[in-house]
Amino acid sequence: MDNKKGKAQRTRLILSLLSLGLFVYLLGQAAWPAGATFLPPDFYLRLDPLVTLIVPLSAREIIYRLIPGLVLLGATFLLGRFFCGHFCPFGVSLDLVQRSKSRWGRRGRQTWPGRPGRKYKYLILAVMLTAALAGYNIGYWGSPI
Numbered sequence: 001m002d003n004k005k006g007k008a009q010r011t012r013l014i015l016s017l018l019s020l021g022l023f024v025y026l027l028g029q030a031a032w033p034a035g036a037t038f039l040p041p042d043f044y045l046r047l048d049p050l051v052t053l054i055v056p057l058s059a060r061e062i063i064y065r066l067i068p069g070l071v072l073l074g075a076t077f078l079l080g081r082f083f084c085g086h087f088c089p090f091g092v093s094l095d096l097v098q099r100s101k102s103r104w105g106r107r108g109r110q111t112w113p114g115r116p117g118r119k120y121k122y123l124i125l126a127v128m129l130t131a132a133l134a135g136y137n138i139g140y141w142g143s144p145i
Contacts, residue, residue, distance in 0.1 A: 012085065016092040023089035044089060044145050049073045050128070054139030057132035090144035 023044055030041035042065075045051055052069030056062060072083055084091050124142060131138045 015086045016095065019087040020089050020092040020096075047072050047083070047087075048143055048145045049076065049083075050139050050143045051145070054128055054132045054137055057129065058135055058137040058139075060135070088144070 022039075026037070026039060026041045026043055029037050033041075040046070046065055046068050049069055049072060052066045052073055056066060076083060128138055128142060
């Protein structure tokens with residue numbers, strides 16, 4: 001059983017690092033375009049579930065470029081938070097920083113015991129969705145991408 005868990009963690013790490021590499025490549029393509037790429041530079045932005053919800057609501061139009069985000073959002077309802085755990089470049093970056101801290105002998109202190117702010121995340125999402133319905137796009141405050 002432990003072998004399966006180790007293999008799953010290794011697979012997750014490889015997928016995460018590949019995703020981070022792809023993000024850095026696309027970021028470079030957005031900053032310094034060098035011809036056609038196999039993916040659009042805003043690929044990760046199109047996958048962002050918060051952008052997928054907030055932008056069309058505030059613009060009051062269907063934005064076809066965000067359809068991959070809708071597919072991801074639907075898959076998230078079925079599979080859980082697999083994008084955050086395996087592919088999101090922000091999550092990968094946080095994991096790498098946390099691992100590097102523990103390797104260099106600095107243990108990360110838990111500054112918020114019990115994580116009291118977690119109970120407010122749905123309230124913040126509701127405020128963002130309400131603002132989007134009113135025509136204001138404040139999704140960039142909560143989107144890591």
